[in-house]
Amino acid sequence: MNTVEGKKQEKRRALLDAAYELFLERGTSKTSVEDITSRAKVGKGTFYLYFADKGAVTQALLARVSYQLLDDAVTACERASAPMDFPDKMIFVIDHIIEALRNDTLMLRFLERSFVWPGLDKIEASGEAEPLMRKLLHAIMSSPEMAGLTEREVYQRITALGSMCMSVCYSSILEGKPDHIDAMKPVLYNIIRKALQ
Incomplete structure (x- = not known):
């Protein structure tokens, strides 16, 4: 450079x-x-x-913070010693993100419910992705649970699951609604398992 x-x-x-x-x-x-x-x-x-404006900075920061959370979670999952199937890996990654946000409520307040799957929209738009998203897309598309789904369908599922998880995380950790995050995790992870079948 x-x-x-x-x-x-x-x-x-x-x-x-x-x-x-x-x-x-x-x-x-x-x-x-x-x-x-x-x-x-x-x-x-x-x-x-x-x-262009403060909104553009906000979007850039949402993407940066989301990317770092996701990258840290994926790295931790790769380092985990226990063998995991695809749903277990997804839950591991989501749990890692939830725990990071539980430990940093200022970050959670900033993100609110706006976790950004970094670059996933670019995969959809251009067929290209940066390395972390290429790695994730490969792992997702090669899992038996995703067999037969198009990249668009995978994108839709991941986006829906991510949005649901962030909403539950935000309201449970910051507001205690509908219950404490520890009580909500089993419910959340059961929904994720069913969505990945």
Whole structure:
């Protein structure tokens, strides 16, 4: 990467880091573009070179946080010593994400119910994906439980399951509704098993 490109990436990263810190401290709605640029120590014009508006920064951060959670969970699953079938792997990954969010409720508040399956929409749109999603797609498509499904059908299932899990995680951990997360996990994982049959 040349120096100019490296500096561009540094500025973009500084803006994202500043926005994330501020969103966690104050909330998204109480953070302005000026707050972000001030924290990142860049001019307001620099912000608009990288992002159309605060919503674009929010979407970039949702994707970044979701990617990191998913990557950590997949890595932990790969390192697990016990052999697992596909539904067990899915539940392991989801449980890992839920526990990470239980331990970081500020992150959970930021994500709300908006976990982003990073790059999954790009698989659908262009047939391409970045490495983590290629690896996940391969594991999913090669599982016996997904045999006969198209990539679109797999995308729909994963998106639906992910949305359901985030909604349950958010309401159970932060609001205790409809019950505590420990009481909801068996219900959630039973639904996931049935969806993957």
